Amino acid sequence: MAEVLGLVLLSLPFVIAFLLAILIVVMFVLSYQRFGFGLALTALTCWLDAATQSAPVLQLGVRLYVADLPFMVLGAVTALRWLAAKDIPWRHPGWVIYVLVFFVNLGWGLATQGTAAGVQARGDFYAVVAASYAMSFPIGREQVRQLLRATAWLAVALAVLTTYRWVVYYTPITDLLPPGGVYNVDGPIRVISSAHALVLAESLLLGLYFAHISGAGAALRVLAPLLLGFVVALQHRSVWLSGLVGVGVSMLLARAQRMPLWQQLGAVGLMALLVVGGLLYGGRLSQDVVSSAERAVSGQGTVQARFDNWRATLTDWRQAGARSILIGRPLGGDTTRLVADSDGRTLRIAFGAHNNYIAQLVGSGLIGFAGLLWALASAVRGLWQLCRRDTASADWAALLLVLLGVQLAYYVAYAVDFMQLLVLGMAVAGVAVNRSATAPVRPQASTQRASLA
Secondary structure, three states: OOHHHHHHHHHHHHHHHHHHHHHHHHHHHHHOOHHHHHHHHHHHHHHHHOOOOOOOEEEOOEOOOOOHEEEEEEEEHHHHHHHOOOOOOOOOOHHHHHHHHHHHHHHHHHHHOOOHHHHHHHHHHHHHHHHHHHHOOOHHHHHHHHHHHHHHHHHHHHHHHHHHHHHHHHHHHHOOOOOOOOOOOOOOOOOHHHOOOOOOOHHHHHHHOHHHHHHHHHHHHHHHHHHHHHHHHHHHHHHHHHHHHHHHHHHOOOOOOOOOOHHHHHHHHHHHHHHHHHHHHHHHHHHHHHHHHHHHHHOOOOOHHHHHHHHHHHHHHOOEEEOHHHOOOOOOOOOOOEEEEOOOEEEEOOOOOOOOOHHHHHHHHHHHHHHHHHHHHHHHHHHHHHHHHHOOHHHHHHHHHHHHHHHHHOOEEEEEEEEHHHHHHHHHHHHHHHHHHHHHOOOOOOHHHHHHO
């Protein structure tokens, strides 16, 4: 018996490795063939990232995170599709420039800084892969419907995780608390990050304004008040602002949607009443939310520190030389800089810029940043043109445009996120597929000759 048990234990690593290899092959094949599978894999990875608090899950010489394996597979799939797929809508030149600059800086960083470059590039790599993967598929109404459903399911799963952590913390169940006793040092009630809270806000907007696209409109609208409560209670102020921008864009695009403007105003009014009621009768929670909002308006808390951080980051970038200005710095280098705190003391910091626009400008330089803006501007312009046309593409184009508006506001305070860049990739591909609908109609040469005759 002991010998059998020893053989089982000896063979177990090989069995696990074999099953992992099969899993990778299945993930690769299905992701290559079906956009919906890659989308679901990305959404699942987002939830697992929230569940693990973006912490390493395995140590194999280097620290491995929960998103590493899925995005390495998706990265290989994306590279193959960009090179060989016949159904890729458009290889956007601006995006190609941005990605090339990113990998040049990554390669340079790996050669000069070692694994530190890979660590620093991890978040941007996930985002680049997610967007590039979406760009490699023809995007239309069905793919946008899949996005809506995936976002809704992800929001439900995040709400369940949030509820569990609130129960654990406020009960409290000390044995289940993470090391340190809180899930977020910025505030105990912020049990998920702002990027994950943003998914809740986006799902709320989609349920209010675009539920008809998914075919599950009633369920999504029922969830809307619950999602609103989560978004308010989590107290991520940048998410609040981004959500308001989404509401504004949705109302601007009211004519391109099935929901009339008066109905949108009614939905906004209902949400406002729920927020006011919750703040009036929410006890300690309402006091925390009001205090958080007052700090945001007055510029207290993290707001002033972020402004100082932005100035210091841009100053260091400008002083780093022509190479840094043109294509950014090699990844993995020293990012420490000096800022002054509220008492006038000089502090040395090394964390991110807390602004994706500044981070991308510093990381990819004027050339890479211009390529990124080119891709973004093409997507926004193309979606806007689709929204203005009375076609079957107007509603899903409006949905993507609202999500782009939300993430553009969110990026003022936070770095890039792979779930958001997936939307940008879908927007670029969707516009490319529908370029013929937005292009001006030109008479054919034969018609012109006939008219001249």
